[in-house]
Amino acid sequence: MERSKVLISAEEIEKQHEYMRKVKDLLGSGERYALVRTYGCQQNEADSERLAGMLCEMGYTITEDEQLADLILVNTCAVREHAELKALSITGQFKHLKEKKKGLLIGICGCMVSQEHRKEDIKHKYPYVDFLFGTAMLYRMPEILYTKLKKDKRQFFLDDNSGNIAEGLPVYRMNSFKAWVSIMYGCNNFCSYCVVPYVRGRERSREVDAILKEVRELADAGYKEITLLGQNVNSYGKDLEEPISFAQLLARICQIEGDFTVRFMTSHPKDATKELIDVMADNKKIARAFHLPLQSGSNRVLARMNRKYTREKYLELVDYMRQKMPDIALTTDIIVAFPGESDEDFEDTLDMLKRVEYDNIYSFIYSKRKGTPAAEYPDQIDPAVASERFARMIACQQEISARKNKDYTGEILQVLVEGYSKTDDQKLTGRTEKNRLVHFEGPEELIGQYAAVRITRSETYALFGELAQ
Ligand code: SF4
Numbered sequence: 001m002e003r004s005k006v007l008i009s010a011e012e013i014e015k016q017h018e019y020m021r022k023v024k025d026l027l028g029s030g031e032r033y034a035l036v037r038t039y040g041c042q043q044n045e046a047d048s049e050r051l052a053g054m055l056c057e058m059g060y061t062i063t064e065d066e067q068l069a070d071l072i073l074v075n076t077c078a079v080r081e082h083a084e085l086k087a088l089s090i091t092g093q094f095k096h097l098k099e100k101k102k103g104l105l106i107g108i109c110g111c112m113v114s115q116e117h118r119k120e121d122i123k124h125k126y127p128y129v130d131f132l133f134g135t136a137m138l139y140r141m142p143e144i145l146y147t148k149l150k151k152d153k154r155q156f157f158l159d160d161n162s163g164n165i166a167e168g169l170p171v172y173r174m175n176s177f178k179a180w181v182s183i184m185y186g187c188n189n190f191c192s193y194c195v196v197p198y199v200r201g202r203e204r205s206r207e208v209d210a211i212l213k214e215v216r217e218l219a220d221a222g223y224k225e226i227t228l229l230g231q232n233v234n235s236y237g238k239d240l241e242e243p244i245s246f247a248q249l250l251a252r253i254c255q256i257e258g259d260f261t262v263r264f265m266t267s268h269p270k271d272a273t274k275e276l277i278d279v280m281a282d283n284k285k286i287a288r289a290f291h292l293p294l295q296s297g298s299n300r301v302l303a304r305m306n307r308k309y310t311r312e313k314y315l316e317l318v319d320y321m322r323q324k325m326p327d328i329a330l331t332t333d334i335i336v337a338f339p340g341e342s343d344e345d346f347e348d349t350l351d352m353l354k355r356v357e358y359d360n361i362y363s364f365i366y367s368k369r370k371g372t373p374a375a376e377y378p379d380q381i382d383p384a385v386a387s388e389r390f391a392r393m394i395a396c397q398q399e400i401s402a403r404k405n406k407d408y409t410g411e412i413l414q415v416l417v418e419g420y421s422k423t424d425d426q427k428l429t430g431r432t433e434k435n436r437l438v439h440f441e442g443p444e445e446l447i448g449q450y451a452a453v454r455i456t457r458s459e460t461y462a463l464f465g466e467l468a469q
């Protein structure tokens with residue numbers, strides 16, 4: 001795709017700023033509140049921060065209180081059916097709010113509504129939704145909102161599917177010490193189960209300078225953790241006029257001054273390179289944590305998933321990583337009960353779990369996605385078999401995670417403190433460089449700071465400790 005067609009022009013972005021000013025004028029003075037509800041991945045969270053940034057520019061104050069909101073925007077996910085149903089159910093509940101509050105505006109956006117059939121559902125079954133737009137239309141939200149307000153007519157804007165990059169939009173960061181930075185959008189891989197390439201378009205990379213500028217600003221503002229985002233960060237830069245590898249981008253980011261840690265996701269094994277691992281090993285700014293989605297341990301299933309790597313190639317990468325960084329934490333994604341997965345295939349996946357000994361896994365039962373090749377495979381797995389395999393997978397990993405967590409007892413770990421624990425408001429909670437969740441007692445002032453915590457006990461998914469003197 002030509003760069004000139006991918007980058008939204010400065011004139012178009014200025015036009016949207018003009019719409020932001022017009023919406024602000026139209027709404028007049030007085031407090032206005034907007035709630036942005038986000039489902040799905042970190043990319044969606046990053047998108048929501050840009051949507052919230054534009055809403056602030058239009059005079060809204062961001063709130064978490066739906067009773068207070070004058071505008072509610074639901075940013076949806078399409079990766080699993082469960083995520084779609086959740087977003088639809090929450091949108092359904094907003095109908096009652098709208099009945100109580102005259103003038104409440106309800107918008108819906110993101111991956112789910114970038115599918116034609118879902119757009120039609122919303123149009124016909126959710127008449128109280130005022131506006132809808134797909135992922136590539138995000139930057140036009142001010143125009144869409146203005147048109148809705150001015151004409152008092154529902155607005156439905158779907159993507160033209162070409163994909164784009166919009167620079168220069170305001171961002172409202174939801175966290176003051178951890179930040180997302182999208183480095184690219186879209187995906188070219190077409191894994192046979194995945195809807196992402198259909199709803200987010202083809203891969204397109206942001207310019208190196210734009211990324212470096214954003215990271216520099218975050219570092220100057222004191223952000224402690226910066227996560228680089230892309231559906232497959234390892235493809236970064238291939239489409240730029242002056243191609244650059246993801247490893248080279250990372251190396252340049254590490255040259256930026258400041259006390260911050262860099263993370264990245266997601267990394268497709270077929271494109272993960274030794275060069276990338278070398279750059280990680282050479283730069284202390286990059287967290288010693290690698291998320292490398294395996295999806296299945298069976299070569300037969302991997303081929304049907306269109307993943308384009310084998311378990312042998314995957315293990316080779318893991319070996320190289322551990323040779324370079326023996327202490328690296330590894331996590332992965334697994335799809336259980338992909339169509340046609342035999343008992344033997346499933347055993348191959350369990351075998352990979354035992355060989356690699358991941359620190360943690362994110363596993364899900366296969367979810368049929370309309371329009372993807374795997375949805376048409378005739379050999380879908382019986383739900384009872386899928387549940388049984390899922391339970392075995394979790395049990396296998398729990399044993400590994402618990403054992404690995406136990407090894408931390410007695411160690412002093414640096415923890416970036418995120419806030420109070422959700423289950424015990426007497427305790428603070430945070431994460432280590434290797435993404436371990438740690439709970440401990442300490443003063444509120446530590447939130448957003450690093451704390452040294454001595455680990456006194458462990459559970460499968462968390463560590464517990466006390467502040468080290
Ligand atoms: S790499 Fe595969 S799983 Fe990941 S977004 Fe692209 S198509 Fe989906």
